[in-house]
Amino acid sequence: MIYRKLGSSDLNVSAVALGTWGLGGGSVWSDKDSTVAEAKALLDACREQGINYVDTAPVYGTGASEELLGAALAGRRHDFILQTKCSLNWRGEGGNFHYSRDGYTVNNDTRPEAIRRDVEDSLRRMKTDYLDSVIVHYVCKSFPVADTVGALEALIREGKIRAYGLSNSQPSDLEQYQSAPDKQQGVAVVQEFFSVLSPFHGRDYFPVCEKYGTTFQTYGVLEEGFLTGPEFLERKFAKTDIRARIPWVAESYHEGLRRAFEVWKPLCAAHGCSYAQLVEAWALAQFPDMSLLVGMRKPANVADTVRCLELKLTAEELAVIEETVKSIQVEVLDK
Numbered sequence: 001m002i003y004r005k006l007g008s009s010d011l012n013v014s015a016v017a018l019g020t021w022g023l024g025g026g027s028v029w030s031d032k033d034s035t036v037a038e039a040k041a042l043l044d045a046c047r048e049q050g051i052n053y054v055d056t057a058p059v060y061g062t063g064a065s066e067e068l069l070g071a072a073l074a075g076r077r078h079d080f081i082l083q084t085k086c087s088l089n090w091r092g093e094g095g096n097f098h099y100s101r102d103g104y105t106v107n108n109d110t111r112p113e114a115i116r117r118d119v120e121d122s123l124r125r126m127k128t129d130y131l132d133s134v135i136v137h138y139v140c141k142s143f144p145v146a147d148t149v150g151a152l153e154a155l156i157r158e159g160k161i162r163a164y165g166l167s168n169s170q171p172s173d174l175e176q177y178q179s180a181p182d183k184q185q186g187v188a189v190v191q192e193f194f195s196v197l198s199p200f201h202g203r204d205y206f207p208v209c210e211k212y213g214t215t216f217q218t219y220g221v222l223e224e225g226f227l228t229g230p231e232f233l234e235r236k237f238a239k240t241d242i243r244a245r246i247p248w249v250a251e252s253y254h255e256g257l258r259r260a261f262e263v264w265k266p267l268c269a270a271h272g273c274s275y276a277q278l279v280e281a282w283a284l285a286q287f288p289d290m291s292l293l294v295g296m297r298k299p300a301n302v303a304d305t306v307r308c309l310e311l312k313l314t315a316e317e318l319a320v321i322e323e324t325v326k327s328i329q330v331e332v333l334d335k
């Protein structure tokens with residue numbers, strides 16, 4: 001495993017991080033509700049493979065992902081760098097309407113008192129007294145950034161969190177957060193959609209991350225499974241499932257994806273790797289301070305994923321991998 005400092009923080013995180021949106025189940029990852037035993041087995045597999053960095057969010061399964069992790073982390077909390085999010089909550093205390101789902105109304109609220117309540121709620125659900133990293137889940141233009149930064153920096157001083165970051169943001173948001181009057185540690189990480197099918201937003205972001213020494217963290221590098229192989233295209237999902245709501249579910253994209261798997265097949269054979277590892281290695285090669293966040297619910301996927309770190313693709317191979325999907329790449333994804 002490769003370990004790197006997370007941006008401006010003193011956290012030493014594995015280059016591959018465990019994503020636990022799927023662990024939350026519910027109507028969004030509708031094929032499976034995970035158990036505590038499964039969450040424990042997943043963390044065991046992460047330990048075995050050297051992954052110490054775990055990402056979750058209050059809204060993943062509306063509290064379920066955090067609660068499962070809390071139970072699975074009992075007795076070994078300090079072995080992991082735990083990252084969760086703030087701003088999206090279902091307490092009904094104001095903020096901007098974000099979505100209604102599974103009987104809950106979720107609002108986006110980045111005001112200091114909401115951020116503080118979010119952190120307290122996550123600490124309780126995960127049965128811990130500190131969070132290593134807290135990411136603003138959706139940056140929000142309605143409330144002053146200076147106040148949000150003030151709240152996050154105060155939480156660091158109090159020892160409740162050790163670092164903070166942004167998600168679903170623009171490079172200009174990072175500039176604004178880094179210029180806030182109360183900024184001390186600053187933004188350690190930005191977590192943004194990035195894959196060979198949607199690389200443009202990340203590419204806009206890389207120079208600004210470089211300027212501030214901020215880690216760029218990918219999400220959706222496997223496009224929720226659509227980049228794991230042609231068999232995945234045959235799967236059917238409930239209407240509410242994320243995998244039924246992203247572009248790749250449409251037949252119109254399947255021809256392009258099937259063609260890509262055909263072109264990638266000999267590359268996988270030459271490197272002895274899976275399609276997942278191939279596109280993950282492609283992503284890692286795009287920016288030096290890249291944190292690869294991958295959603296995994298099966299221990300076998302953890303073992304498979306970490307092997308992407310050993311893959312060395314040539315410049316020509318990297319170019320071919322992207323060239324094959326050029327005609328179906330998209331600028332913006334909303335997950």
Ligand SMILES: NC(=O)c1ccc[n+]([C@@H]2O[C@H](COP(=O)([O-])OP(=O)(O)OC[C@H]3O[C@@H](n4cnc5c(N)ncnc54)[C@H](OP(=O)(O)O)[C@@H]3O)[C@@H](O)[C@H]2O)c1
Pocket residue numbers: 018019020021022055056137167168191192218219220221222223224225228274276277293294295296297298300301302304305335
């Ligand atoms: N900030 C945000 O707004 C935001 C949005 C989306 C995601 N995220 C975060 O980013 C994480 C990653 O994104 P994601 O989970 O949506 O999508 P993803 O990482 O692109 O794909 C996850 C899917 O890929 C499968 N998979 C993983 N490794 C595999 C392997 N080696 N071989 C075959 N299949 C494999 C998983 O299967 P199994 O489940 O069966 O293991 C899962 O179905 C999330 O879990 C979450 O923590 C953040």
